[in-house]
Amino acid sequence: MSSLEQAADLREVRGPSALGGGRRRFFDLLWLMGVTEFKRTYFGTVLGYLWSLVRPLMLFAVLLFVFTKIVRIGSDTPNYPVLLLLGIVLFSFFQEATQNSVTSVVAQEGIVRKTQFPRLVIPLATVLTAFFNLLLNLIVVFVFVLAWGVDPSWTWLLFPFSLGLIAVLTAAVSMMLSVLYVRFRDVAIIWTVLGQVLFYMTPVLYPLTVLENQTLQRLMLVNPLAPIFNEIQRWVINPDEPSSASIAGSAVYLIPAAVLFVAICAFGVWIFNRDAPKIAEEL
Amino acid sequence: MADPPAASSTAMPVDNAIANSLANGSPTPPSEAPLAIQVENLKKSFRIPTHRIDSLKERTVRMFSGREFRELQALDDVSFDIHQGEFFGIVGRNGSGKSTLLKLLASIYRADAGTIRMAGRLAPFIELGVGFNVELTARENVVLNGVMMGLTPSEAGDRLDAVLEFAELEEFVDLKLKNYSSGMLVRLAFATMLQADADVLLIDEVLAVGDASFQQKCADAFRRMKDEGKTIVLVTHEMATVEAYCHRAMLISDGKIQLLGDPEEIAEQYLRLNFEDGAASSGIDSKTSGDGVRLLDAWLEDEAGERTTSIEQAKPIHLQVEIEVARETADLSVGFILANAEGLGMFQFGTPIENEDGSSTVHPGQRVRIDTTLENPLAPGRYFIHAGVQRHGAGGEDVSLYTHNALDFLVFGTQSSRGVVSLAHEIKAVVSPPEEK
Numbered sequence: 001m002s003s004l005e006q007a008a009d010l011r012e013v014r015g016p017s018a019l020g021g022g023r024r025r026f027f028d029l030l031w032l033m034g035v036t037e038f039k040r041t042y043f044g045t046v047l048g049y050l051w052s053l054v055r056p057l058m059l060f061a062v063l064l065f066v067f068t069k070i071v072r073i074g075s076d077t078p079n080y081p082v083l084l085l086l087g088i089v090l091f092s093f094f095q096e097a098t099q100n101s102v103t104s105v106v107a108q109e110g111i112v113r114k115t116q117f118p119r120l121v122i123p124l125a126t127v128l129t130a131f132f133n134l135l136l137n138l139i140v141v142f143v144f145v146l147a148w149g150v151d152p153s154w155t156w157l158l159f160p161f162s163l164g165l166i167a168v169l170t171a172a173v174s175m176m177l178s179v180l181y182v183r184f185r186d187v188a189i190i191w192t193v194l195g196q197v198l199f200y201m202t203p204v205l206y207p208l209t210v211l212e213n214q215t216l217q218r219l220m221l222v223n224p225l226a227p228i229f230n231e232i233q234r235w236v237i238n239p240d241e242p243s244s245a246s247i248a249g250s251a252v253y254l255i256p257a258a259v260l261f262v263a264i265c266a267f268g269v270w271i272f273n274r275d276a277p278k279i280a281e282e283l
Numbered sequence: 284m285a286d287p288p289a290a291s292s293t294a295m296p297v298d299n300a301i302a303n304s305l306a307n308g309s310p311t312p313p314s315e316a317p318l319a320i321q322v323e324n325l326k327k328s329f330r331i332p333t334h335r336i337d338s339l340k341e342r343t344v345r346m347f348s349g350r351e352f353r354e355l356q357a358l359d360d361v362s363f364d365i366h367q368g369e370f371f372g373i374v375g376r377n378g379s380g381k382s383t384l385l386k387l388l389a390s391i392y393r394a395d396a397g398t399i400r401m402a403g404r405l406a407p408f409i410e411l412g413v414g415f416n417v418e419l420t421a422r423e424n425v426v427l428n429g430v431m432m433g434l435t436p437s438e439a440g441d442r443l444d445a446v447l448e449f450a451e452l453e454e455f456v457d458l459k460l461k462n463y464s465s466g467m468l469v470r471l472a473f474a475t476m477l478q479a480d481a482d483v484l485l486i487d488e489v490l491a492v493g494d495a496s497f498q499q500k501c502a503d504a505f506r507r508m509k510d511e512g513k514t515i516v517l518v519t520h521e522m523a524t525v526e527a528y529c530h531r532a533m534l535i536s537d538g539k540i541q542l543l544g545d546p547e548e549i550a551e552q553y554l555r556l557n558f559e560d561g562a563a564s565s566g567i568d569s570k571t572s573g574d575g576v577r578l579l580d581a582w583l584e585d586e587a588g589e590r591t592t593s594i595e596q597a598k599p600i601h602l603q604v605e606i607e608v609a610r611e612t613a614d615l616s617v618g619f620i621l622a623n624a625e626g627l628g629m630f631q632f633g634t635p636i637e638n639e640d641g642s643s644t645v646h647p648g649q650r651v652r653i654d655t656t657l658e659n660p661l662a663p664g665r666y667f668i669h670a671g672v673q674r675h676g677a678g679g680e681d682v683s684l685y686t687h688n689a690l691d692f693l694v695f696g697t698q699s700s701r702g703v704v705s706l707a708h709e710i711k712a713v714v715s716p717p718e719e720k
Contacts, residue, residue, distance in 0.1 A: 010321055010400035015393030028430050036416075036423050111414040116390035116407060117431050186338040277393040280386070281329065 018120040018276040029121045034128030041129065042136075052133050053140060056092050060085050063205060073206050079237050082141075082148045086236060087204035087229060089137045090163075094170050094225070095195050097130035101174030102181050102188050109283050119276040123178040127171050145237065155235035162232050169224060169261060172268030179275045182282050203229050207238075208247050218253045224261040227254055318402065319483055319514035320365040320388065325397035327358040327383055357383040359538040360397070367402065367482075368512040372525040372532035372546060374553045380538040382487070385518050389485050403482025403514075406432050415472065417461040421452060424460060425475055432479040442478045449500065450474035470497060477504045483514045522550035554663070554695040555593065575612060576672045576683075579605040579650065581690040596696025596705065600657040604689070605650050606672060613644040616675045617653050619689075623703055624665040632657070635675060659694065660704045667691045 019026060042049045064081055067074035074080035101123045105112065108122050146152070181187045202225045211217050220226050227244035234241050245251040275282075330352040336342050357380045365371045375381040386392045388399060389407035414431055415424050425446050429439025447453045450470040460468060508515065509528075519525060525532050525546050532549040534541040534556070542552050584601040585591040594600055606617070618633030636651055637643055645651060670689035 010318060010402045013388070013390055013399040013401050013405075015387070016390050017393075022433070024435070025430065025433055028436055029427075032427055032430055032436060036419055036427065040418050111431075113391065114407075115414050115431060116405075180339075184337060184339040184342065186340055190339065280391045 016116060016119060016277050016280060018273045019118050026118045026121065029117060030124055030128060033121060033125035034132065037125060037129040038132040042133065049136065053137060056085075056088050056137060059092075060088050063088070067205060073210055077207055077210075078241075079148060079150060082145045082150060083207070083233055083237050084205065085144055086141050086232070087202075089134065089141050090166060090229065090232065091199060091202060091204050091225075092137075093130050093134040094166060094173075095199070096133070097127045097170045098173050098177060098191065099195065100130065101126045102177045102191055104174075105178040105182055105279060106283065113280050113283055119279055120175070120272060123174040123272075124171060126178075127167070127174050130170075131167060150237050153235075153239060155239060158235045159232060162228050162235070165228050165261075166225070168265060172265040174268075175272040176264075176268040179272045179279070182275070182279055198223070198225065202226055203233070207233065207241065208244070209242060214247075214249060218248045221248050221253060222256045222260065224257045224264070227257050316366040316368050318364050318400075319367040319369065320402075320516070321398075321400040322364070322388075323362050323398050323400075325358055325361045325384070325387065325399065326356075326395045327380075327387060327392060328395055329355045329357055331355055356538050358387070358394075361535075361538070361540055362397075363533060363540065363543060365514060365516065367514050368509075369514055369530050370509065370528055371514070371516045372529035372549070373516065373518045373535065374520070374522070374525060374532060374549060375535035375541075376553075376556065379535045381518055381535045383538075384535065385485055385487055385516075388516065401483060404433055405483045405485065406476065406479040406481030407485040408476050408487065415460055415468070418459060420457045420459050421447070421463075421471055422456050425471070428475050429479065432481065434479075442480075446471070446474045446478045449477065449504075451497075473501060477501075477508075481513075483516070484508070485516045485518075487518045522553060526550050551695075575609045576615070577607055577609070578670060578672070578684060578686050578689060579607055581605075581668065581670060581686075583690070583692050591692075593693040593695055594659065596661070596663055596694055597659055600655075600659050600692075602653075602655040602657065602668065602690070604653040604655075604670060606653070606684075607650050608645050608647055611644060611646050612674070613642075614674050615643065615645060615651075616673055617651075618671045618673075619655070620669040620671075621657075622667045622669060623661075624667075626667075627703070629661075629666075629703065630657075633671075660706055661694045662703055662705050663694050663696045664703075665691060665693050 042052055060081075064074065064084055067084070068080065074084070077083065104122050104126045105119070111117070112119070112122075177187060177191055201220060201223050203220075208217055208220060208226065208230050211220065221230075221244060230244045230247070234243060244254055248254060331354075332352055336345060361380075361384065373381050373384065383392065385407075387394050388401075389405065391407075414428055416427070419427070422443060425443050426436060426439040429442060430436055434442070443456075447456055450467075450473070452467060452471055452474075455463070455467065460471075463471070505515075517524070517529065529546045531544060532546045533543045534549050534553050536556060541556070542549055581602070581604045582590045583592065583594065584603055585594070586598070602619070604617070604619075608615070615636040616633055617636060618631065620628050621630045621632075622628050632655065634653070635643065636645060636653075638645075667688050668690040670684075670686045672684040674683075
């Protein structure tokens with residue numbers, strides 16, 4: 001029997017891990033889980049995808065009202081409404097993905113404890129689902145941007161790059177949170193609070209130029225999301241606004257953000273990889 | 284206390300069906316075949332914190348206090364080989380480490396030391412229907428499950444039809460699993476498992492699923508897998524299954540291999556092990572002294588005259604009871620009731636007490652020994668003996684004693700059946716030619 005002959009070589013079984021079981025299987029699983037979850041969430045209900053649009057749009061409407069009619073930051077900023085919309089949609093992705101990831105591994109307890117598969121798939125599939133949602137939302141955003149009268153420019157080509165940076169950071173944070181939550185259940189509460197803090201620390205509601213104190217601006221730019229959001233706003237909507245480097249005074253002040261970015265990614269990968277083999281036992 | 288032995292004597296229907304279908308083939312172990320699984324010096328322990336810290340807050344507060352653990356050695360230096368095409372049984376009591384072993388083989392846990400090598404693709408079925416997401420449709424679940432088993436999405440998609448056909452659920456392919464009945468769900472799960480087409484199957488407790496015709500299909504599928512030379516590792520409590528279709532079996536106890544080899548031997552050893560502890564708790568657990576009479580001791584003896592608490596099926600029961608009286612008494616009778624685990628009285632027996640010279644007077648300080656030999660048609664399980672002593676004659680002071688559960692013991696055996704007794708029987712079936720009308 002040929003199948004037996006092929007199977008005749010013994011291979012070592014190394015137990016569960018973040019990535020184990022072959023690259024092809026990993027990506028197959030990731031894609032499949034991301035897609036099915038996306039379909040389930042957004043096409044399972046009657047209004048389906050519309051719901052996922054309603055949330056950022058409602059937030060957008062409320063904030064637009066507050067910041068142009070009451071606080072008036074928006075009135076001084078060119079193209080404020082589309083800037084706000086883009087920022088909200090991007091940040092919603094980060095927040096939705098990380099928030100859902102926290103409990104993702106624990107929620108999938110059944111398959112983690114009873115089946116073998118690369119553990120990393122779980123948080124990454126959650127991120128992928130949120131990413132699909134982001135892509136759909138971005139279509140709406142770009143329709144708004146064009147309708148608002150923003151001219152397309154070549155810098156739009158840089159947008160996918162910065163989107164990639166956000167996705168990588170989101171994935172790293174998600175990995176870290178999902179595996180920490182297995183052991184420490186207060187991670188969920190902590191992250192809800194931290195997520196709120198991050199929302200206000202990232203230039204979503206306001207451009208960095210609103211802050212007049214440069215020390216404060218430099219501090220804000222330690223947050224890796226801050227320069228990314230600032231550059232996206234420049235590249236997509238307001239090409240005449242100052243870059244992150246010129247706001248901080250020098251590119252040197254962007255180094256902490258870059259270091260932090262790399263550190264978060266490294267830590268996320270490291271801790272997930274370290275704890276992955278033991279997840280089934282800890283649950 | 285051990286599981287109620289009564290339960291262990293009722294075979295699951297599918298097990299039987301499968302066992303029967305597989306017993307047809309000659310169970311010669313394919314020991315010449317190349318290895319399918321090789322386990323060497325496998326060790327696994329769990330650290331159980333004496334105080335579980337489950338929040339970051341607490342972790343921070345206790346940062347400098349050492350963490351205390353209790354070390355639980357689940358598997359201790361286990362080595363064994365399984366050949367290709369072999370049907371291998373793993374048995375052991377709860378907590379013996381067999382589930383840990385299965386999870387190590389299935390790559391769910393990681394070993395502390397030692398190696399596991401495996402040839403070919405493995406399909407673990409630790410539990411039926413695991414990995415199913417009830418929010419998704421059957422189609423999505425089957426494909427997802429296939430990919431988890433290592434198929435490509437297109438291969439998994441190709442197998443969808445076969446799975447649905449086997450499960451007889453073609454019409455419900457786009458129905459979410461949450462709307463499935465439990466029977467449909469189980470059929471789908473079983474079909475998915477069979478279609479995984481792995482080289483090595485790890486099965487924890489073959490499950491009783493579906494109606495009779497579906498069970499037959501499952502049994503056929505199992506036989507086919509066996510014929511195709513699949514390696515099957517089965518963890519079970521069902522000794523009849525082990526004996527009927529395992530080539531070899533392994534008994535695990537306290538994380539060590541107790542015995543590896545012939546299924547019959549393993550089954551017997553397992554039952555002995557299982558019942559030893561259960562019966563060890565035996566003893567007189569209610570009042571032993573009544574008016575003027577006291578029950579001193581009650582025990583069973585094996586053929587060699589040694590005290591025992593478990594008896595093999597069909598071997599006679601030797602019951603020994605000792606009583607003494609508080610004052611000179613005549614015309615005493617002893618009586619016993621044999622009851623099963625459910626409390627059902629199965630048989631009553633007794634005798635008047637007489638001296639060798641025919642008189643019935645018993646003096647204080649004299650011990651009365653009642654020696655009984657009983658035929659044993661009892662089904663495997665736990666049994667109790669209630670004892671009573673009373674005066675049967677008129678006159679004199681009343682003497683009475685009733686001891687509930689004077690003794691309990693276990694009958695072990697591998698001949699599983701429904702019912703409380705196994706009766707000797709002859710049975711045959713005759714097919715008569717069709718009648719002409």
